[in-house]
Amino acid sequence: MIEKDPIFTISGQGGPFLSLVLFRRPGLQVHLWKQVHPYPGKLFFEIHRPYVELELHLMGKSRFLIESQDKNTFLTNSLPGFWSFNSFEKCQGEIEPQPCEKGITLSIVLEPKELMRGSAYMAGLLLPVLQKASHASPQNPSLQSGPMNEAMFSIAGQMLDCPYTGIARELFLDAKAVELIALQVCLLTQKERINQESKFENKFLDAVRRAREFLLANLNQPPRLEDLARRVGLNRNSLTQGFRELYGLTVFEMLRTERLKRAMAFLKSSGMSLAEIAQASGYCAQSHFTSAFRAEFGISPGQFRKQSQANQGAEEFLDRFN
Numbered sequence: 288m289i290e291k292d293p294i295f296t297i298s299g300q301g302g303p304f305l306s307l308v309l310f311r312r313p314g315l316q317v318h319l320w321k322q323v324h325p326y327p328g329k330l331f332f333e334i335h336r337p338y339v340e341l342e343l344h345l346m347g348k349s350r351f352l353i354e355s356q357d358k359n360t361f362l363t364n365s366l367p368g369f370w371s372f373n374s375f376e377k378c379q380g381e382i383e384p385q386p387c388e389k390g391i392t393l394s395i396v397l398e399p400k401e402l403m404r405g406s407a408y409m410a411g412l413l414l415p416v417l418q419k420a421s422h423a424s425p426q427n428p429s430l431q432s433g434p435m436n437e438a439m440f441s442i443a444g445q446m447l448d449c450p451y452t453g454i455a456r457e458l459f460l461d462a463k464a465v466e467l468i469a470l471q472v473c474l475l476t477q478k479e480r481i482n483q484e485s486k487f488e489n490k491f492l493d494a495v496r497r498a499r500e501f502l503l504a505n506l507n508q509p510p511r512l513e514d515l516a517r518r519v520g521l522n523r524n525s526l527t528q529g530f531r532e533l534y535g536l537t538v539f540e541m542l543r544t545e546r547l548k549r550a551m552a553f554l555k556s557s558g559m560s561l562a563e564i565a566q567a568s569g570y571c572a573q574s575h576f577t578s579a580f581r582a583e584f585g586i587s588p589g590q591f592r593k594q595s596q597a598n599q600g601a602e603e604f605l606d607r608f609n
Contacts, residue, residue, distance in 0.1 A: 310464065498515050
């Protein structure tokens with residue numbers, strides 16, 4: 288039966304390439320594309336009105352060259368065992384099947400506007416997802432792909448080996464097509480959630496890094512934990528968790544470590560007194576500084592300075608003979 292108002296038309300030259308419409312209702316069509324022998328030529332297609340298509344490439348390889356209305360070109364390949372989710376506005380192009388013994392593709396075509404006529408409930412569920420997943424325009428068709436999972440292979444096999452006839456066959460194919468759409472919607476929403484989580488994680492880690500930078504710039508007068516967290520848009524628990532994940536330390540441990548690192552640098556390279564070093568490193572009293580230094584390194588700041596000076600003197604002595 289020739290369709291009066293087809294969504295797309297395909298023409299070409301050469302060996303047998305079959306297109307069968309397995310099922311059709313308003314807004315939804317199921318097509319079976321079969322390449323039964325190596326195909327020597329190219330197929331040319333033209334898309335007449337917008338639609339969204341889920342293709343399951345079961346066998347065979349093809350190369351697609353798509354030309355949009357403003358003459359932009361897009362190249363994509365179909366591989367066996369992969370799905371492709373495509374959204375098209377009006378465009379045209381060519382299909383170049385790769386040499387193979389056999390090619391089979393199961394295609395589910397959705398027309399969002401026609402879905403409203405057939406099932407307002409179904410359209411209400413699908414349209415928001417389709418709008419997010421596809422960003423096609425006359426200038427840019429949307430082309431996505433990925434490996435088929437076990438459920439997709441199973442449903443495709445059931446559709447190709449449908450045991451029913453008549454109305455039972457139509458109901459069966461309709462239900463299985465909707466089941467495949469549900470699987471695809473699940474994949475797309477999972478992908479969107481992962482992207483959102485990734486964006487959130489990057490934003491979260493940036494906030495933790497900003498908190499560390501502010502802490503290091505204010506070792507002498509560090510902010511309270513609540514104030515530091517609020518400054519970067521986090522709460523106290525989130526900031527503590529972020530420091531543990533990113534640096535392996537709590538905020539307090541980071542503060543203590545960075546203060547002692549600064550003090551160690553002063554002890555090695557400056558003539559400042561221990562009291563001055565303690566104050567410059569953010570300690571309110573020399574005794575607090577000494578206790579913290581001994582707890583971390585096992586010796587007092589004075590002993591560390593003497594060892595450093597002795598080591599430096601030995602190095603300078605040896606340098607005279609080099």
